[in-house]
Amino acid sequence: MTSLRQFWQSGPRRDPNTVAYIVLLVVAISFPILATVATGGQGEVMINVAADAGVYVLLAVGLNVVIGFAGLLDLGYAAFFAIGAYTYAFLASDHGRVTPLGEPIHLPFWIVLFIAMFVAASFGVILGAPTLRLRGDYLAIVTLGFGEIVPRIFKNASVWTSGVNGISALDIPALPLWLQGPWSGDPFAIVPDFKIISPLAYYVIMVLLLIISVVLVRNLHRSRLGRAWMAVREDEVAAAAMGVNTVAVKLLAFSIGAAFSGFAGTFYAAKLSLVSSENFGFSVSITIIVMIVLGGMGNIPGVITGALLIYGVIFILLPQMPEYATGFANSVGLSGLTHPSGDFPGIGEFISRLKFLIFGFILVVVMLVRPQGLLPSRQREQELQKGIAHEDTVIEDVTAEVGG
Amino acid sequence: MTVQPAAEPILRIDHVTKRFGGLVAVDDVTFDVKRGEIFALIGPNGAGKTTLFNGITGIFPPTTGRVVFQGGEITGSPPHRVAALGIARTFQNIRLFEYMSSLDNVRLGQHCRMHAKLWDSLFKTPAERAEEKRVTDNAIELLKFVGIEKYTHVYARNLPYGSQRRLEIARALATSPALLLLDEPAAGFTPQEKVELMSLVHKIIERGITVFLIEHDMKVVMGVSRRIVVLDHGEKIAEGTPEQVRNDQRVIEAYLGKQH
DSSP states (O other), X not given: OOOHHHHHHSOSSSOTHHHHHHHHHHHXXXXXXXXXXXXXXXXXXXXXXXXXXXXXXXXXXXXXXXXXXXXXXXXXXXXXXXXXXXXXXXXEEGGGGGSTTOSOEEOOHHHHHHHHHHHHHHHHHHHXXXXXXXXXXXXXHHHHHHHHHHHHHHHXXXXXXXXXXXXXXXXXXXXXXXXXXXXXXXXXXXXXXXXXXXXXXXXXXXXXXXXXXXXXXXXXXXXXXXXHHHHHHHOHHHHHHTTOOHHHHHHHHHHHHHHHXXXXXXXXXXXXXXXXGGGGSHHHHHHHHHHHHHHOTTOHHHHHHXXXXXXXXXXXXXXXXXXXXXXXXXXXXXXXXXXXXXXXXXXXXXXXHHHHHHXXXXXXXXXXXXXXXXXXXXXXXXXXXXXXXXXXXGOOOTTOOSOO | OOOOOOSSEEEEEEEEEEEXXXXXEEEEEEEEEETTOEEEEEOSTTSSHHHHHHHHHTXXXXXXXXXXXXXXXXXXXXXXXXHHHTEEEOOSSXXXXXXXXXXXXHHHHTGGGOOOOHHHHHHTOHHHHHHHHHHHHHHHHHHHHHTOGGGTXXXXXXSOHHHHHHHHHHHHHTTOOSEEEEESTTTTOXXXXXXXXXXHHHHHHHTTOEEEXXXXXXXXXXXXXXXXXXXXXXXXXXXXXXXXXXXXXXXXXXXXXXXX
């Protein structure tokens, strides 16, 4: 009998990801229904949170191309996210009026999505072209710098960006035409210029964007380009000697990653209807990297799972933990703990102060238990078994020497 | 062997020198490789053989001198362009993509012969699918050619040592080269494996590919190639047929030391 583990390890040919994709798709489709049923018709909040989480999933899928596929450590990924968000803010709000331009620009969301992708990708090329000739560590530092510079520019170029106030009242995305009917509780009618305001609509758009993105990234991964990325990640010299233009291939990975970030930024800005330079700091870049590493670098379903999980921990579990702790203390008869006494600030506040310690602890435990990530790519899994190679392969090349 | 070397050289090494700081690794070396021959470069350890290969393939361009391939100068061209022009190589210390299957290693080798653009890859256009199929079939054919088709779906790192060397040759052949550079292809081989390798080299020649190999085992080289160049301390000390080289006083000295 073949166990699941054996099936998984049986070789690079069989693809257990198919199962993961189906599970993820089922979860994505059933989530709004489950949320609505579970909360007795009050699921909007949860659906809203899920749509926000989708932004991070999109970011993780994009950064996975850069880090997971091509092996380029990009520490400034949030910069492209900011560029995408600000692109939407400039091109779809009244903000233009208060800039030296003097005219508001109102382009439709759907068009700005692609413009933002293009703009972010262009910045990716501008940053990547001079730096991708460098080896890994240098690239990490350069991108780190870029990630710090971009939000600072948005913060300080206040003539154009309103500085710390950010840009608010961005256009609400609209569909040019919409057929309303009993399904939305309205009489039948054709509504022109239909404004998208319900969380469910954002959720649906997000899921659609994600499905398209995942299909495209998966296609890339299984193509000529995907192979070239893998090769560059493993051995750049050998890849070049086999005819791969390593700089071009890395640049492409970098700008495709940036394009995703710009894409996600536009959605984020449109949904929040506000952009502020505070939202694109280094911690955003790091969070996305954590999602990728924890989920399983290089494996798309893994990265999606990691993104959802980390998002859940950071934005749902941690903020609510003080509340849970207080409730728990009350229910087990330790209600004395909930009030401050002496140096002890009360259990709720205590837990709230320990929030990031707990987060760090969760990360350390997960990485110790599953260093390859939750749903790792096969390559990654193999790499972590480096010491225990197949016995045939450990024959030493006795005549190998330097030079020759 | 019936293949007659043509007069025009496929590769011309013209006064090539490579310095690393004060060290002269290759010192004013000149020779031609003729089309269709098995040409060997030999010499003791540290003679500059691999450095010369790196100079030809653009990994470390020569300091001075010219490398001319099929009539065009390629001195200082980046490695991927050299590969696209038709020079493939293997590495002395095997450099496979360890965490890719044998099949993917060989498919990667065809990278520079493929035409799929970003657009094709993103949307899996019919042309891209057809190309992938062609590339896969060709890769399987090449794995059969070198005799390791049973490892098609095995990660390169899990192959036995001898098969890894063969896989590297298959990957190099996948770039459809006119000239194949083999850097000590028989290193670490048993005598039996060396014999098998040499018959593979003859099969490669029959495909119309010129083979230029580095080997430091004199016996292997003598058996397979018609013309040999000997390097020692970066200098060319002899050139000629195996018989000529074997009886050359400087070669004997380089290998066995001076007689006093």
